Amino acid sequence: MTGQAIVGRPNADGRGRTALALVVAAESVFFGTLILSVLFLRASQTGWPFSHPSLPQLVVPSVNTLILILSGVAAWGSERAIQAGRDRLLKLGLVLTLVLGLVFIAGQVFEFTRSGMHPSDQAFGGVFFALMGFHALHLLAGMVVLVINLARAGLGDYTPSRHETISLGAWFWYFVVAVWLVLFAALFLV
Amino acid sequence: MTSEAWAQSHPNASATEKSGILGWVMTVDHKRIGIMYIITAFLFFLVGGTFALLMRLQLAQPNGRVLSNATYNEIFTMHGTTMIFLVVMPLAAGFGNYLVPLMIGARDMAFPKLNALGYWVFLFGGTFLYSSFAFGGAPDTGWFSYAPLTEKPFSITHAMDFWALAILLLGLARQPAPSISSSPSCS
Amino acid sequence: MTFGRLPIFVWTILVTSFLAVFALPSLTTAGGLLLLDRQVGTHFFNVAQGGSALLWQHLFWFFGHPEVYILILPAMGIISEIIPVFSRQPIFGYKAIVLSAIAIGILGFTVWAHHMFATGMPNATLAVFSADSFLIGVPTGIKIFSWLGTMWGGKLRFKTPMLFAVGFVALFLVGGLDGIHLAVIPVDWQVTDSYYVVAHIHYVLFGGAIFGLFGAMYYWFPKMTGRMMSEGLGKWNFWLMFIGMNLVFMPMHVLGLLGMPRRIYTYGDNLGWGIWNLVETIGAFILALGILLFVINFFVSLRRPATNEADPWDAFTLEWKTSSPPAAYNFAEIPTVRSLRPLWDEKHPDLADWRVGE
Numbered sequence A: 001m002t003g004q005a006i007v008g009r010p011n012a013d014g015r016g017r018t019a020l021a022l023v024v025a026a027e028s029v030f031f032g033t034l035i036l037s038v039l040f041l042r043a044s045q046t047g048w049p050f051s052h053p054s055l056p057q058l059v060v061p062s063v064n065t066l067i068l069i070l071s072g073v074a075a076w077g078s079e080r081a082i083q084a085g086r087d088r089l090l091k092l093g094l095v096l097t098l099v100l101g102l103v104f105i106a107g108q109v110f111e112f113t114r115s116g117m118h119p120s121d122q123a124f125g126g127v128f129f130a131l132m133g134f135h136a137l138h139l140l141a142g143m144v145v146l147v148i149n150l151a152r153a154g155l156g157d158y159t160p161s162r163h164e165t166i167s168l169g170a171w172f173w174y175f176v177v178a179v180w181l182v183l184f185a186a187l188f189l190v
Numbered sequence B: 001m002t003s004e005a006w007a008q009s010h011p012n013a014s015a016t017e018k019s020g021i022l023g024w025v026m027t028v029d030h031k032r033i034g035i036m037y038i039i040t041a042f043l044f045f046l047v048g049g050t051f052a053l054l055m056r057l058q059l060a061q062p063n064g065r066v067l068s069n070a071t072y073n074e075i076f077t078m079h080g081t082t083m084i085f086l087v088v089m090p091l092a093a094g095f096g097n098y099l100v101p102l103m104i105g106a107r108d109m110a111f112p113k114l115n116a117l118g119y120w121v122f123l124f125g126g127t128f129l130y131s132s133f134a135f136g137g138a139p140d141t142g143w144f145s146y147a148p149l150t151e152k153p154f155s156i157t158h159a160m161d162f163w164a165l166a167i168l169l170l171g172l173a174r175q176p177a178p179s180i181s182s183s184p185s186c187s
Numbered sequence C: 001m002t003f004g005r006l007p008i009f010v011w012t013i014l015v016t017s018f019l020a021v022f023a024l025p026s027l028t029t030a031g032g033l034l035l036l037d038r039q040v041g042t043h044f045f046n047v048a049q050g051g052s053a054l055l056w057q058h059l060f061w062f063f064g065h066p067e068v069y070i071l072i073l074p075a076m077g078i079i080s081e082i083i084p085v086f087s088r089q090p091i092f093g094y095k096a097i098v099l100s101a102i103a104i105g106i107l108g109f110t111v112w113a114h115h116m117f118a119t120g121m122p123n124a125t126l127a128v129f130s131a132d133s134f135l136i137g138v139p140t141g142i143k144i145f146s147w148l149g150t151m152w153g154g155k156l157r158f159k160t161p162m163l164f165a166v167g168f169v170a171l172f173l174v175g176g177l178d179g180i181h182l183a184v185i186p187v188d189w190q191v192t193d194s195y196y197v198v199a200h201i202h203y204v205l206f207g208g209a210i211f212g213l214f215g216a217m218y219y220w221f222p223k224m225t226g227r228m229m230s231e232g233l234g235k236w237n238f239w240l241m242f243i244g245m246n247l248v249f250m251p252m253h254v255l256g257l258l259g260m261p262r263r264i265y266t267y268g269d270n271l272g273w274g275i276w277n278l279v280e281t282i283g284a285f286i287l288a289l290g291i292l293l294f295v296i297n298f299f300v301s302l303r304r305p306a307t308n309e310a311d312p313w314d315a316f317t318l319e320w321k322t323s324s325p326p327a328a329y330n331f332a333e334i335p336t337v338r339s340l341r342p343l344w345d346e347k348h349p350d351l352a353d354w355r356v357g358e
Helices: A015-043 A055-083 A087-114 A122-154 A164-189 B003-009 B020-025 B030-059 B069-104 B112-134 B159-174 B176-182 C008-040 C053-087 C094-110 C123-135 C137-151 C160-183 C185-191 C195-225 C231-258 C274-302 C342-347
Strands: none
Touching: A015 A122, A015 A164, A015 C008, A015 C053, A055 A087, A055 A164, A087 A122, A122 A164, A122 C008, B020 B030, B030 B069, B030 B112, B030 C195, B030 C274, B069 B112, B069 B159, B069 C008, B069 C053, B069 C195, B112 B159, B159 C008, C008 C053, C008 C094, C053 C094, C053 C137, C053 C160, C053 C195, C094 C123, C094 C137, C123 C137, C123 C160, C123 C185, C137 C160, C160 C185, C160 C195, C160 C231, C185 C231, C195 C231, C195 C274, C231 C274
């Protein structure tokens, strides 16, 4: 171990992946403490002012979840595309990921306003607002990365052997999708 | 890699830093960043220490009249918050920054620009926290700010918002920088 | 360089970094939810609307406890560098110190509720956290034995960095023992939120972290600036700080047991607390004088002509191989490291550490 970077291939020693792993670890603890806070509040109340949404009410959130999963697939597709040298498919994948992500966020806003809940409605309104809001913020951060990646793809920066930031961006996106799956379970199913 | 090979592949690199103030402001060299952390943290140490002396003056005798009750609350809150977030943590970050690459035989940290950003966010966060004195009063609920004392009906000035935002800034942005920067350079 | 040859300071920074990654997000959650409560009107911590005041404490202390290890571990690393050099011996029990640092890091996440013993948690919870808080004293004790073992039989040089390092060991020991007292639930119930706790935190944070960091400043100032700090001023600095510090914080144990709560702005004159407080204030000014001497020492030393000595302390680790101050690129050629004390190996090839056992 000598601590040198290999000249000309800035991420070849895997430092980007280590950094991403640490960011994912920190954000996992963040969302973990958020979810545990929700469960704690629930456990400390005699009557949690909220019962399971019945099936029709779960439709919009479930469809939204599927859209987000699809966006993850698009991100995966973009990574596979550049590995095979298919530059146009890479850009298509990135655009699709972004669009589906935006649709998801729109769906979240729609769901929240339609439900008539307000953040200051007892603890539960705040819980919903906070969880969905923080998640959306992370999604937006991921989108910023994707937009930068898209711009660089447009400039022809990526090759099959050199596309580390595409992979890193995709992995962060998978993380945010995975967090939503856990949040969905915690908010709607448990 | 030998130094000649490295120099050949980095024709624009210079062996020295830019001179003057601009050199320090724009630096991404871990040694300079380390020194900036240490000096800034030490200045905060002197401020936090002054607060401690004020508290001790107030408590030296019963029914002391050096500080009012409200001011005393602000002083002990800022003393604690300063010493923990603006003194000990940055001093450690400063020494870590300066020494870790040297101790392992490396040229710099893994992410020099992120490292530099960490210092500037620290400076901004500390300044932001102290600006609360000028904007309606410093936080006064203790450095661990127990709720619900810190909530709206009980703490109506913006002091707690300054505290929470400063803590978020100092924690969020400063924490990834040294931690992410230091670990990869071991490999 | 391999992981098994890293200087202990590097190990403690590594553990501290991991602690920061896993602990600070909890504070982010707490602060974020507080801001939402205050600005958007949510009710996370508002009991009347279904929130919980205890939630804040759990979120904060889940961060807060690892935070205190974040504060102390680097200082422990610093004195693990200073003590061997000024005892002319390698660190005693390298593996033990490294493993105990990792243990402190991991265990640090399991004791947070010992800051909440007086909140009415069930007895089973209290027992678990109390036991765990005792347990966490073990790796710290191991470190103290290591440092003492390093000094044992060594050729001790009590230059200013070493004074601060030994001061750290003594003062941190007092603070650590205070902590063990507080782990005993009935004791904690008696002295919680009193000056006893203030005594504890200041012995470990001032006597511990700050003394360690002052030692670091004296030790590495020559490397950073190419000049030595004045030994004479340094000794005055140390002793004024040491005496002042004990005058301020030792009586706080008494005050805590006498019932003086923390965070009160004044107190009555019929309680017998006045004399202790007065002694503490005098001590505080002695301490401040010591710190002033440090500032003077700093400026006086900077004005001396530079000697640019690379290795003025005859030390063991790689940073002393570079010039003082180091070049911007640190090392012209990346060095090869064959043991824990690469510089010792270079200076004494026949007695090199990697030869031990040959």
